[in-house]
Amino acid sequence: xxxxxxxxxxxxxxxxxxxxxxxxxxxxxxxxxxxxxxxxxxxxxxxxxxxxxxxxxxxxxxxxxxxxxxxxxxxxxxxxxxxxxxxxxxxxxxxxxxxxxxxxxxxxxxxxxxxxxxxxxxxxxxxxxxxxxxxxxxxxxxxxxxxxxxxxxxxxxxxxxxxxxxxxxxxxxxxxxxxxxxxxxxxxxxxxxxxxxxxxxxxxxxxxxxxxxxxxxxxxxxxxxxxxxxxxxxxxxxxxxxxxxxxxxxxxxxxxxxxxxxxxxxxxxxxxxxxxxxxxxxxxxxxxxxxxxxxxxxxxxxxxxxxxxxxxxxxxxxxxxxxxxxxxxxxxxxxxxxxxxxxxxxxxxxxxxxxxxxxxxxxxxxxxxxxxxxxxxxxxxxxxxxxxxxxxxxxxxxxxxxxxxxxxxxxxxxxxxxxxxxxxxxxxxxxxxxxxxxxxxxxxxxxxxxxxxxxxxxxxxxxxxxxxxxxxxxxxxxxxxxxxxxxxxxxxxxxxxxxxxxxxxxxxxxxxxxxxxxxxxxxxxxxxxxxxxxxxxxxxxxxxxxxxxxxxxxxxxxxxxxxxxxxxxxxxxxxxxxxxxxxxxxxxxxxxxxxxxxxxxxxxxxxxxxxxxxxxxxxxxxxxxxxxxxxxxxxxxxxxxxxxxxxxxxxxxxxxxxxxxxxxxxxxxxxxxxxxxxxxxxxxxxxxxxxxxxxxxxxxxxxxxxxxxxxxxxxxxxxxxxxxxxxxxxxxxxxxxxxxxxxxxxxxxxxxxxxxxxxxxxxxxxxxxxxxxxxxxxxxxxxxxxxxxxxxxxxxxxxxxxxxxxxxxxxxxxxxxx
Amino acid sequence: xxxxxxxxxxxxxxxxxxxxxxxxxxxxxxxxxxxxxxxxxxxxxxxxxxxxxxxxxxxxxxxxxxxxxxxxxxxxxxxxxxxxxxxxxxxxxxxxxxxxxxxxxxxxxxxxxxxxxxxxxxxxxxxxxxxxxxxxxxxxxxxxxxxxxxxxxxxxxxxxxxxxx
Numbered sequence: 003x004x005x006x007x008x009x010x011x012x013x014x015x016x017x018x019x020x021x022x023x024x025x026x027x028x029x030x031x032x033x034x035x036x037x038x039x040x041x042x043x044x045x046x047x048x049x050x051x052x053x054x055x056x057x058x059x060x061x062x063x064x065x066x067x068x069x070x071x072x073x074x075x076x077x078x079x080x081x082x083x084x085x086x087x088x089x090x091x092x093x094x095x096x097x098x099x100x101x102x103x104x105x106x107x108x109x110x111x112x113x114x115x116x117x118x119x120x121x122x123x124x125x126x127x128x129x130x131x132x133x134x135x136x137x138x139x140x141x142x143x144x145x146x147x148x149x150x151x152x153x154x155x156x157x158x159x160x161x162x163x164x165x166x167x168x169x170x171x172x173x174x175x176x177x178x179x180x181x182x183x184x185x186x187x188x189x190x191x192x193x194x195x196x197x198x199x200x201x202x203x204x205x206x207x208x209x210x211x212x213x214x215x216x217x218x219x220x221x222x223x224x225x226x227x228x229x230x231x232x233x234x235x236x237x238x239x240x241x242x243x244x245x246x247x248x249x250x251x252x253x254x255x256x257x258x259x260x261x262x263x264x265x266x267x268x269x270x271x272x273x274x275x276x277x278x279x280x281x282x283x284x285x286x287x288x289x290x291x292x293x294x295x296x297x298x299x300x301x302x303x304x305x306x307x308x309x310x311x312x313x314x315x316x317x318x319x320x321x322x323x324x325x326x327x328x329x330x331x332x333x334x335x336x337x338x339x340x341x342x343x344x345x346x347x348x349x350x351x352x353x354x355x356x357x358x359x360x361x362x363x364x365x366x367x368x369x370x371x372x373x374x375x376x377x378x379x380x381x382x383x384x385x386x387x388x389x390x391x392x393x394x395x396x397x398x399x400x401x402x403x404x405x406x407x408x409x410x411x412x413x414x415x416x417x418x419x420x421x422x423x424x425x426x427x428x429x430x431x432x433x434x435x436x437x438x439x440x441x442x443x444x445x446x447x448x449x450x451x452x453x454x455x456x457x458x459x460x461x462x463x464x465x466x467x468x469x470x471x472x473x474x475x476x477x478x479x480x481x482x483x484x485x486x487x488x489x490x491x492x493x494x495x496x497x498x499x500x501x502x503x504x505x506x507x508x509x510x511x512x513x514x515x516x517x518x519x520x521x522x523x524x525x526x527x528x529x530x531x532x533x534x535x536x537x538x539x540x541x542x543x544x545x546x547x548x549x550x551x552x553x554x555x556x557x558x559x560x561x562x563x564x565x566x567x568x569x570x571x572x573x574x575x576x577x578x579x580x581x582x583x584x585x586x587x588x589x590x591x592x593x594x595x596x597x598x599x600x601x602x603x604x605x606x607x608x609x610x611x612x613x614x615x616x617x618x619x620x621x622x623x624x625x626x627x628x629x630x631x632x633x634x635x636x637x638x639x640x641x642x643x644x645x646x647x648x649x650x651x652x653x654x655x656x657x658x659x660x661x662x663x664x665x666x667x668x669x670x671x672x673x674x675x676x677x678x679x680x681x682x683x684x685x686x687x688x689x690x691x692x693x694x695x696x697x698x699x700x701x702x703x704x705x706x707x708x709x710x711x712x713x714x715x716x717x718x719x720x721x722x723x724x725x726x727x728x729x730x731x732x733x734x735x736x737x738x739x740x741x742x743x744x745x746x747x748x749x750x751x752x753x754x755x756x757x758x759x760x761x762x763x764x765x766x767x768x769x770x771x772x773x774x775x776x777x778x779x780x781x782x783x784x785x786x787x788x789x790x791x792x793x794x795x796x797x798x799x800x801x802x803x804x805x806x807x808x809x810x811x812x813x814x815x816x817x818x819x820x
Numbered sequence: 821x822x823x824x825x826x827x828x829x830x831x832x833x834x835x836x837x838x839x840x841x842x843x844x845x846x847x848x849x850x851x852x853x854x855x856x857x858x859x860x861x862x863x864x865x866x867x868x869x870x871x872x873x874x875x876x877x878x879x880x881x882x883x884x885x886x887x888x889x890x891x892x893x894x895x896x897x898x899x900x901x902x903x904x905x906x907x908x909x910x911x912x913x914x915x916x917x918x919x920x921x922x923x924x925x926x927x928x929x930x931x932x933x934x935x936x937x938x939x940x941x942x943x944x945x946x947x948x949x950x951x952x953x954x955x956x957x958x959x960x961x962x963x964x965x966x967x968x969x970x971x972x973x974x975x976x977x978x979x980x981x982x983x984x985x
Contacts, residue, residue: 020916021916023921024918025913027924028909028912029855029898030896032854036854037848127840127845215920215956216865216920216922217920265920266919266922298861523919689962690916690957693958693960693961693962694959720860720862721865727960728954729951729960730948732947732960732961
């Protein structure tokens, strides 16, 4: 027992702590999956289909098997049912068409890059050499490649990606505000606008993107010992363990999954991959540890892609620019299989097209389509960037139609800060926000009025280089989500998160989280939360994660959920520790529990100077010599938290670009954003998340696209061809924050991981279009390459390869056909 | 197999290597220098950057047999023997110039070389000097800040370094 003065300590929350993670990362003391070497470990190489769609008529493996140091060559038929299956966790409709997805198919491949055989050898190089010797006979089949053609194939006799299914349409998912009772009839709004208001009709393309995390995926499986241990470069160790158990019949309790250091994910490692399943099956079969590490080319070819939608959009407004209705009709390319979230990605956008605006009527429909291309799934933002792009582009078009500034049209239609909490036409309740404040701050940082004046001067002077200003006043929903809401959407899992706090005898604290970081800085930010709440030094908190034997329960990291859901679980676990310690403190301090107050890590007796630190109680509990009768000798606690709502960050992003009207060259000049992400735990980490998010979104606008040739071969399958931005392509950013604390978690936090990506794409494209709108341009297909910009200026198209596809397509008759 | 003798991170080493072995494979698989990583197969990403006789090279672009008699420094040999970080390592931590950390070994090794050549680079020179190193997490903003910090060309060290340009 100690009598101490009340210690003064700096609050950890809000402090720009340098990251605990960095020491090992900057010194090369890392544990990437590919770094792991085990005694007797064998290496795998995949034999992959060069065809987008083909029947496998024979696999000749004898030459490969005869190679020196080759241990085995196995096909799908060899592995049989033991290989398990790749699961879809979110059948978006009860009648969703879902092709069976074997990790290694036995009779037919459905995309170029699919694995048909695996070579096992003593070294990775020997495995790859032998893979070249495997001869596979294919009977090539027609491939469904174009999204629009594939969507209509069952009606017009076109190519079917999986012929036995009879259709390429996996699911049609629809939301209508009139049917749901959350708003009016969108068709009535459109009819009214057509008669006497403004109707904006557009078709936008969300090109196919590749997450392109820097660490290629790698998996090591060790079948020796009682549990099978799987190390994987994954975002989802817990979900992977579930899927391994559920599809192979190995008891979940016999599987341990570890996500060691993981080099980025961005949704791209939110997957149960065929390669993980194959490695698991081979290790079990041979009884030896195995490793598979993909090459970058394999990663770009076979790790799931993102986006890939056509968006048909109709926005109705009054003649003075007040929005009256929004109708969204999507075609979403799922690729060859329905991935783990798969068809749920476009559905995640369903609630966000209406964004921050007060639409009285709204309708959303997505048609999820199977093709013979790489499967698609979550990529940073997952559904919400698509929605934000569409609405923010449309609001600019509306502003142009009305003839007012893009910010003015937004202000006319957005939810004002007095109106929170606000129930939207999509049925969500936005808990907090202040769009006026974020916009005012962004405008101030940007120097908006001065740049508009410069733009006017350049236009008047007919400068070759024109200035464009782009606006994006985004919101998003993250922290997925109340489990019952996910259940109502037919999602297979819940949205809770788990945390544990272990009070060690030496005064140190172990924190276990079910979230699984791969660059986000959880070890630092979670330490800050615990240090503040428990009153222990930041340095004394150790955050453990990403190992199902240590963190036995969790739903992992994606959807900007780790802080808003996992952080709240942590807060609740800490609070339980304090409550468990209270009667013990009272006993040791010889006081009534009611007379104790807990502050700065100490229980003190009110009105006295008697106090005891919670770490001292931990030591006393360890000894357990002197505890109250009937009290268990532990103050360790755990909590599982199911969020009560989604979480709604928002912000205003402003972008200035210079466009050379003679060459189509675009130069980023300035990018400013003011995000409202509620209470900030660590501003340094937040800034990093924003910067990185911005560049991924900007890259969609300007550079990145996964391109297939007419045979279904990915021609952007290396870093030579897939244009990841470099330091030389990008600029420095100016970022700031306004703060409207979230009302649905204790800390008032909102997610930030995806915000930059969601917001920036339309800000950039709006800026590019704004630069050349006076030349008759109202759309440019992403990525806005110099060629497309030049073509848009010179032939009035959107610059895309299929100019007719971007023309307004809703005539009055077609408007009714959905 | 060919015999090579070289110095890696201050240690004399000798090994038999297959002629086709890349330097990065030799470092990782035979020497256990797994701090140096492989991010691509086309020499674009720069994650495997090390120093060869004092200059940065992409170690996926050098054969192990080519480094016979040479001096190689990897990320694991950059800090002082007593553990004191190299100023560039310290700057990357200080300015939050890394997130997942996978590109970081290469990014740091390239920065050391960049600053050796140009101790006071402009932002443009930094961006051009790091063009051969890809990062997917940071958007490069804080990497540029880290290089400036190491060069002493910026005084920003707090979170404002991240929050403003």
